[in-house]
Amino acid sequence: MNINQFLQHALTGISVGGCYALIAIGYTLVYGILRLINFAHGDIFMIAGYFMIFSFAVMPFPIAILVTLVATTVLGILIEKFAYSPLRQAPRMSVMISAIGVSYLLQNLATYLFTALPKAYPAIPGLKQVIKIGDISTSLVTILTPVITILLVVLLLWLVNKTKIGMAMRAVSRDYEAASLMGIKLNKTISFTFAIGSLLAAIGSILYFTDRMTVFPFSGSLPGLKCFVAAVFGGIGSIPGALLGGFFIGICETIIKAVGLSTFSDAFTFIVLIVMLLIKPTGLFGEKNIDKV
Amino acid sequence: MLKVENLKVNFGGIEAVKDISFEVNEGEIVTLIGSNGAGKSTTLRAISGLVKPSDGKIIFEGEDITKIGSSEIVSKGITLCPEGRRIFPDMTVLENIKIGAYLRNDDLTNDIEKCHRLFPILKERENQLAGTLSGGEQQMLAVARSLMSRPKIMMLDEPSLGLAPLIVKDIFNILKEINEEGVTILLIEQNANMALRLADKAYVLETGTIAMQGTGKELLDNPKIKEAYLGKKN
Ligand SMILES: Nc1ncnc2c1ncn2[C@@H]1O[C@H](COP(=O)(O)OP(=O)(O)OP(=O)(O)O)[C@@H](O)[C@H]1O
Ligand SMILES: [Mg+2]
16 A cells, blocks of 8 residues: 555545544434433434435435435434333333334335335535545545534534533433423433434435445444444543544544455454453543443 | 422332421421431422322412422422532533523523622632532532522522531521521421521421421420430430
8 A cells, every 4th residue: 555545545534434423423412311322323324315315306405405404303303202202211221122123113114115225325516526635536525524523523512511502411411300400301401412413413424425325224224333333432422532433433444444354344343342342341531430320 | 488288209109208298488497307218308309390299289389380390390489409419520610500590591690609609619619520529518519509590499408418517507507698588498407406496497207297397496395306306315
């Protein structure tokens, strides 16, 4: 591998990593507030792909993007409302099982409605435009993805740390009852958290599928798992952790593929998970005591 | 002002509160004392909307609030400073104070100043994470946080728990000060002696029912109370 090839792969890795980071944040936010691994998150990401395909077919692209973002956000809120919030008093395991149920439901619904065959993802004008930097040639979306990811993370950190709703999110993450005693509405705060997680998944989905060019009902499962690993790697519950984890998994995966070990690249992700759980279960930036008092 | 009528709370098969009625008038300091597991905390939690009563009524300023959610209860002017402080350890001291005013949208400067005047240490520690405060400081923070909602009635669940006698005295003096500024107080205490001295009215809870009631002074002088709660023999 010469230096140009390396840079080329690094760039691709950073771009995939950006998408992973956006999805990983959804896992981290939901885990932070509900202590739930939202197994349906990857499938929300997949459905966002279909939203884009169908809205793009009938609308100009800026509106199609908007529709995709809004529809995915609403989907996330509805899943929380119907599948998780009725289980607020139930043991955590029940909610987890409900999440797995929602995941299968979305996959099967997509298979039923759209068939299992991959559908072509629309080319958003401009995004696939080729860009040349020296000897490296790449597309606009590859460069745009990490930039958008970092901007969104900065915005999200501001939201969580500096605004009132962010304060409510942090309070609810820590202590439901104490938050209620402050007048914070639990359900509203939890809905808001799902809305943000789903919105970021929708943005990640647009960037990811623009590069992959097809969507099928299981498009969300493997990326979903990898992003979950990214979130665990960075320390589940931590936003900067999810960002770092996303980039780490994305870059490693691309480099492993580039050196000709493609078949090994997915296994690598799960080796990362196992190793991390063995040596530092709380991840890079994880909270020290995960369980609430 | 606050009237609790025949309140019952069950947890599964356990009757934590069996049949409790009491009343708090505006401007008073009322205390509930009783041994461990008597149902004191559960009573306050029911008033705050954290647990659902299985029977009975809670009436605040003439309005039935039994079935109202905890957020709305705060907005009506009832605040609970919970057992074990429950401050937010990974927020700063100042953020903890501010979050007490979550439902307000007006300017907080004066209220924050007031908290700092009552508890100067909280100003010194303003930017420190609340989890790093000592137990006594955390209790002060919890009281300050509760005050920030501008409550009409403030309920406190064992504010003296685990604190040195000198600090307990401080906190009780401040409760008195808060009361003199017009906040009604409903206080739960293990420290019956101090609570009864402070209170206008007191109720004694035993296994989910009210066993005795009277003015603070009456109960202080009552031989049964002396023996059971004040640890004195006649
Ligand atoms: N969530 C719960 N689930 C089951 N039982 C509960 C629950 N909360 C309280 N109880 C039971 O209800 C009874 C009353 O508890 P409560 O906390 O009100 O007592 P307390 O008077 O505040 O005691 P203490 O002085 O020790 O704080 C206890 O027997 C307790 O075990
Ligand atoms: Mg108690």
